[in-house]
Amino acid sequence: MDRPPEEDIYHEFFKAKHTTQYLENYVDQHSQAGQTLRDRIRFSCSVSSIRKTNHKWVISCNENLGNITVFHANKVIVACGVTSAPNIPKFLGEDKFGAPLIHHYEFGQSTVLSSADIRNVTVIGGSKSAADMVLASVKAGKNVNWIIRKSGAGPGWFVSHKGKGPYKNVVEIGSARFFSTFTPSILNPENCLTRFLHGTKWGSTLVAAVWGGAAHEALEAADYDGRPQAKPGFTDLKPHTPLFWQNAAGGILNQPDFWETIANHVEIHHEDIVELDDHTVRLKGGADIATDVIFCGTGWNPNDFSFFDTDLLVRLGLPHLLTDVPPSKEAERWAQLEKQADKEVLEQFPILANPPHHFREPTRTTAYRLYNGIAPINDDSIAFVGYTLYSNHFRGAECQAVWAVAYLDKQLQLPSVKDRQLEIARQVAWCRRRYLSHGIGGNFVPFESEAYTDKILAEVGLQSHRRGFLRDLFVPTGPRDLAGLKDEYLDKFHRQLPEAKDSIPNSAQLHGGKSVSSSGWVLSLRHLLHSMLK
Secondary structure (H helix, E strand, C coil): CCCCCHHHEECCEECHHHHHHHHHHHHHHCEECCEEHHHHCCCCCEEEEEEEECCEEEEEEECHHHCEEEEEECCEEECCCCCCCECCCCCCCHHHHCCCEEEHHHHCCCCHHHCCCCCEEEEECCCHHHHHHHHHHHHCCCEEEEECCCCCCCCCCEECCECCCCCCEHHHHHCCHHHHCCCCCCCCCCCHHHHHHHHCHHHHHHHHHHHHHHHHHHHHHHCCCCCCCCCHHHHHHCCCCCHHHCCCCCEECCCCCHHHHHHHHEEEECCCEEEEECCEEEECCCCEEECCEEEECCCECCCCCCCCCHHHHHHHCCCCEHHHCCCCHHHHHHHHHHHHHHHHHHHHCHHHHCCCCCCCCCCCECCCCCECCCECCCCCCEEECCCCECCCHHHHHHHHHHHHHHHHCCCCCCCCHHHHHHHHHHHHHHHHHHHHHHHCCCCECCCCHHHHHHHHHHHHCCCCCCCCHHHHHHCCCCHHHHCCHHHHHHHHHCCCCCCHHHCCCCEEEECCEEEEECCHHHHHHHHHHHHHCC
8 A cells, every 4th residue: 555645644544545445456456366355245235144055055135126146156255344234223213314424434435514504413423434424523513412322321532643752653562462461351361461460469560550550641631621622512522431430332533622612612511311302302300402413433243144034043153132032951052151251351451440430331142152253162163253343353353354265275283172162161250351341242352462363373384474583573563564475375275266267257037136146155265365475
């Protein structure tokens, strides 16, 4: 990727449009057997069901004009990830509201802020996406109300972009392996340093001091109580739990005037919405807010597997509603494994035993029970990538793709089923202790990107991303570290990809739509992943 213009760069952060353009170029410039990645993408094609029949996967899709396409495959990778299904809250009185209600996934393409008819904007949610929409709305000259519900986890932590010493920004600090050892994590290698930091009194004091210092800097920058021009509700942006626990969705500030702009121009409401009326948001405390649009910074539905039936969700170890499945010996066995794992986690990390008072999201679904967040225990013909939440999704996506291909090609020496189950239970127990409400699914690892990707690449037997002891420890990881993975992988496993003539399946009319019956569909997927690694 070429460096963006300097006017679009702020402390090495650059505008999102450059990433978008990079991805647009990527799918056109990377090809295999005469077909680009863009050629291989079926646009406007929604998967309606995935089922397994006679040891074959059957994928049914809805396309434009009502056509139905059916794929048959030996192996499948589900790569929808956790940011495909927007979480859009439902409100009483929506039918009377009469104004747009826009989720943040549509915000970038919306023209609402450029409309002279839109004068009053309401943003709901306490996350970074909500904060970004608030700031953009103020700078567009709108009157802005920001609502963060009282019945939730509260506002997130928003930390400074600034780096320290040789580190250009806070992302570089967080991506140096040395600093990631200051979080109590089962993904970090256990060694004398991690045992000292998390298993001794002096180490725990040092860990608390590091996290306390980071929190102090964030609070000092926000200056919730010391801004004379701030509107009265500004202090309601104070986080409810310490930075260490990450119980609310925050982010890194990449605008120099964020706090001043918010404090002086935005009405903050820490209250629940009761109902909507005509261009009005009514709060539980009785206040009515006039608005011409609602922007929802309300996150995503991370467990959207509607294309699987419940039986398959259970068998594959995917999250499903607890009320959808009656009590079973299998559920009881997982409960016992997680209970024992919880004891082990607290023995290793005593600091996790006493979290502060906090909002806890009700547990409505089971956790992800996938080995490495990718592979089911009971079926080695399907893999899931993009369902682990880490801070560096570019790094995670590439490393998960490598591991998934090796897994489906039977190139990995996996632990026994029992050991994989124990590891999954330990991951779930640790995640719930470490990250509270965010950890319920067992797939939240915001400070463990490097440790997680190191682990899965080591299982494949790849080392080209490592740079020596001291550089590995103190130098930030970056995209260049992964440049040699593809060649190392191909050299290690001597992959010889067949010609692509069979990779594009034939199609025939069936049931008023199209049926694609092919072993070539999986072959096409392999070519796709091979190209992604270039």
